[in-house]
Amino acid sequence: MKADSKNTQIKQRRPEEVGVKEASSKLLVVDDLTKVYTKGQGLAKSKIAAVNKVTFSLERDKPEIFTLAGESGSGKSTVAKLILGFEVPTSGSIRYKGKEIAKLNGEKEFMKEVQPVFQNPFETFNPLKKIHTYLYETEKNLAEADQGQLVEESLALVGLSLAEIKDKYPSEMSGGQLQRTSIARALITNPSLLITDEPVSMIDASLRMSIINLFKRLKEEQRVSIIYITHDLATAYYVSDRIAIMLRGEVVEMGSVEEVLDNPLHPYTQLLKASIPVPNPADKWESEIALSDLETKEYLRIGCKFSGRCPRVKAICRECEPENYQVEERYVRCHLYR
Numbered sequence: 287m288k289a290d291s292k293n294t295q296i297k298q299r300r301p302e303e304v305g306v307k308e309a310s311s312k313l314l315v316v317d318d319l320t321k322v323y324t325k326g327q328g329l330a331k332s333k334i335a336a337v338n339k340v341t342f343s344l345e346r347d348k349p350e351i352f353t354l355a356g357e358s359g360s361g362k363s364t365v366a367k368l369i370l371g372f373e374v375p376t377s378g379s380i381r382y383k384g385k386e387i388a389k390l391n392g393e394k395e396f397m398k399e400v401q402p403v404f405q406n407p408f409e410t411f412n413p414l415k416k417i418h419t420y421l422y423e424t425e426k427n428l429a430e431a432d433q434g435q436l437v438e439e440s441l442a443l444v445g446l447s448l449a450e451i452k453d454k455y456p457s458e459m460s461g462g463q464l465q466r467t468s469i470a471r472a473l474i475t476n477p478s479l480l481i482t483d484e485p486v487s488m489i490d491a492s493l494r495m496s497i498i499n500l501f502k503r504l505k506e507e508q509r510v511s512i513i514y515i516t517h518d519l520a521t522a523y524y525v526s527d528r529i530a531i532m533l534r535g536e537v538v539e540m541g542s543v544e545e546v547l548d549n550p551l552h553p554y555t556q557l558l559k560a561s562i563p564v565p566n567p568a569d570k571w572e573s574e575i576a577l578s579d580l581e582t583k584e585y586l587r588i589g590c591k592f593s594g595r596c597p598r599v600k601a602i603c604r605e606c607e608p609e610n611y612q613v614e615e616r617y618v619r620c621h622l623y624r
């Protein structure tokens with residue numbers, strides 16, 4: 287909320303608002319980010335804010351795993367696309383090392399330093415192309431590279447060797463191996479930030495943890511920051527430093543992963559935590575909580591987007607959009623914390 291708003295007496299603020307001076311100490315600053323899409327056709331056409339006033343930042347000298355979690359259709363991938371420059375924000379800003387992403391997009395340094403890892407490694411790679419050629423092509427674009435050395439080094443970082451992948455087509459590898467290879471490719475450019483969108487949801491459950499552990503190691507040993515996007519709170523809890531829970535475009539709760547998941551304050555986080563399924567998180571979450579017919583309805587809802595499902599809903603929730611309230615070290619977007 288801006289300072290001139292009528293509710294200035296209430297303690298509320300955008301999380302981690304940053305001035306120009308602070309910006310250079312930040313690796314990434316996402317500030318009041320909004321993306322509006324038009325959904326549907328004809329009379330059913332409506333505008334939704336797939337990402338609505340999202341604010342968070344990552345420190346430059348303190349690598350961390352920052353998780354964006356929430357059910358399907360909450361705007362997580364749109365945040366990733368905006369940071370990667372695949373989409374243009376409707377309003378708000380994204381700064382990388384103090385510079386607007388819009389101005390950096392296409393710049394070689396930015397493309398090297400911020401690398402995506404996608405959900406489905408079988409779609410990342412062309413089925414007709416040998417997998418090692420991707421790695422060599424990425425390396426070739428780096429003028430300073432010794433031919434082959436970076437490929438070997440980055441494969442070693444993900445626990446693979448050139449011998450294991452050489453001359454193989456994607457179909458000859460497991461999903462886990464292929465996702466490792468796509469991470470190895472991302473590492474060739476020595477990135478500072480990986481944006482990983484549901485990176486393990488297509489991987490065999492038995493291999494998921496090896497990728498999650500790899501992220502931990504990359505953070506600790508290579509000092510790479512990672513934005514981990516997931517609908518799986520179990521892996522989020524295990525791997526993250528901080529977590530932001532998204533609901534219909536908004537971050538409704540953000541803080542350290544222990545605080546948020548051990549003691550969730552927002553009723554939506556409480557619902558998510560209560561729904562953590564055993565033993566196969568991904569499948570059950572998708573089927574039980576992805577209420578797709580509700581999606582547009584909730585996006586268009588006035589007041590709190592969760593008011594239709596919230597066990598603690600009050601009259602004000604249906605009328606006024608809750609602001610971000612700071613509760614100790616975390617932020618909660620809910621009228622209960624006014």
Ligand SMILES: Nc1ncnc2c1ncn2[C@@H]1O[C@H](COP(=O)(O)OP(=O)(O)O)[C@@H](O)[C@H]1O
Nearest residue numbers: 323324325336357358359360361362363364365
């Ligand atoms: N290009 C687009 N055009 C219109 N609507 C979109 C587009 N991309 C995403 N959306 C909508 O924005 C909302 C958020 O989508 P997304 O960011 O993919 O969520 P998530 O990754 O959390 O599942 C969804 O309702 C989705 O249908």
Ligand code: SF4
Nearest residue numbers: 590593596603620621
């Ligand atoms: S603002 Fe109201 S409806 Fe929304 S989560 Fe809080 S109590 Fe529930």
Ligand SMILES: [Mg+2]
Nearest residue numbers: 362363364483
């Ligand atoms: Mg997504």
